[in-house]
Amino acid sequence: ALNGTASKLWNSNSQKQNFTDGRKRQADTRSNNLNAAVNLDWTLFDGLKMFATKERLAQLQSFGELSIRTQVVNSIATVINNYFNIVRQKQLLKAIDTLIAINEERVQLADKKYSVGLGAKPELLQAKVDLNAQKAARLLQETLIAQLRQQLNQSTGMPIQEEYEVIDSIPINLNLNYGMLANDIDKTNPGLQATRKTIDVANLAVKERKAERLPVVQFNSAYNFGKTNNGSVVNPEFQPIFSLNKGLNYGFSAVVPILNGFNTKRLIQQADLTVQYNRISYDTQHSMVQLGLSNSFKDYEYQKKALALEEENISLAKENVFIALERFKQGVSTNLELRDAQISLQDAYNRLIAARYNAKVAETELLRLKGNL
Structure with a gap:
């Protein structure tokens, strides 16, 4: 440590002196003093505590960066899921439009049949x-999309009323490999990295505490400057009108810890316990990440299979509606058969779009756990 001090004093005194030989002296004196000093205390050895402290602070900074990285990855995953939820709802809106078109044609056919006496009014x-139910569902779907867009705007810091179009499809990476995801996950998952940093920080804290048992050696130095001006003196033979003192001194000092009530030993034990606790926390979190990765990959595999199945189902449902509609036009099927085919198509659309979205969510979760977002 390097410190500097300075002071300036002004004195005004009235002095009177009587001597044994009868002499008398009296004067009003004024003086000023200027003092300055520069002190240097440099720790040469403290049991290497200073190096452990420096490294611990660096590790704490790294821990903070990894914690921020964890929050960023989690936020990105949330934004991705929210964004593609809007895409999902738009796809459902498009499916509703398809169903409305079929229903409109169904109404026209039912009206024609009723007009010529080939159909019953209840069918119409x-x-x-x-x-009308499909039209009401469309209005509700448009409202839901607007609400989800505003929620996404709020979470991303955009103006709440900001309008924009999202993409029409949900891209899915169907080639994720469990071995690739699990490999070195402890080095890529920012949450695990941050937890491991707490172990490093705790170990360095142990080094700091152990260093307190060793002597501390310091280099000490000081430069002093002092100046006094006396305007007048009562006794000029012994009191100078002007004086100046300046000089440099230096040396070494050592502090050897002998006994402090076993406080250092207690602090070392506490630091060791912190290391053990952080290791247990890391092992627990590592196990949870591995379990989460395993479960998420199983869900990912299931969603891929479900998606393939629903893509086949939607083709079958569309063909079924087309056939039912043609049969209804020709009068060889009933309104009930056509309605059942429409409901099957609606369910197939809902399952297909849900499978697409769920597969994307599963993919995003795997990449979040890997730390690759």
Whole structure:
């Protein structure tokens, strides 16, 4: 440590002196003093504590960066899921439009049949009810999309009323490999890295505590400057009008710890316990990440299979509706058969779009655990 001090004093005194030989002296004196000093205390050895402290602070900075990285990865995963949820809802809106078009044609056919006496009015009324239900579902879907967009804007710091279009499809990486994801996950998952840093920080704290048992050696030095000006003196033979003192001194000092009530030993034990606790926390979190990765990959594999199945189902459901509609036009099927085919198509759309979104969520979760977002 390097410190500097300085002071300036002004004195005004009235002095009177009587001597044994009868002499008398009296004067009003004024003086000023200037003092300055520079002190240097340099620790040469403290049991290497200074180096452990420096490294611990560096590790704490690294821990903070990894903690921020963990929050960023989690936030990115949330934004991705929210964004593709909007895409999902838009796909459902598109499916509703398809169903509305089919219902409109169904209403027209039912109306024609009723007009020529080949159909019953309840069939026409039911077709109109189903059409209105789809239109109401469309209004609700548009409202939901607007709400989800505003929620996404809020979470990303954008203006709440900001309008934009999202993509029409949900891209999915179907080639993720468990071995690739699990390999070196302790080096890529920022949460695990941050927890491991706490072990490093705790170990360095142990080194700091152990260093307190060793002597501390310091280099000490000081430069002093002092100046006094006396305007007048009562006794000029012994009191100078001006004086100046300056000089440099230096040396070494050592502090040897002998006994402090076993406080250092207690602090070392506490630091060792912190290391053990952090290691247990790391092992627990590492196990949880591995379990989460395993479960997420199983879900990912299931969603891929479900997606393939639902893509096949949607083709079958579309063909079924087309056939039912043609049969209804020709009068060889009932309104009930066509309605059942429509409901099957609606369910197939819902399952397909849900499978796409769930597969994307599973993919995002795997990449989040890996730390690759």
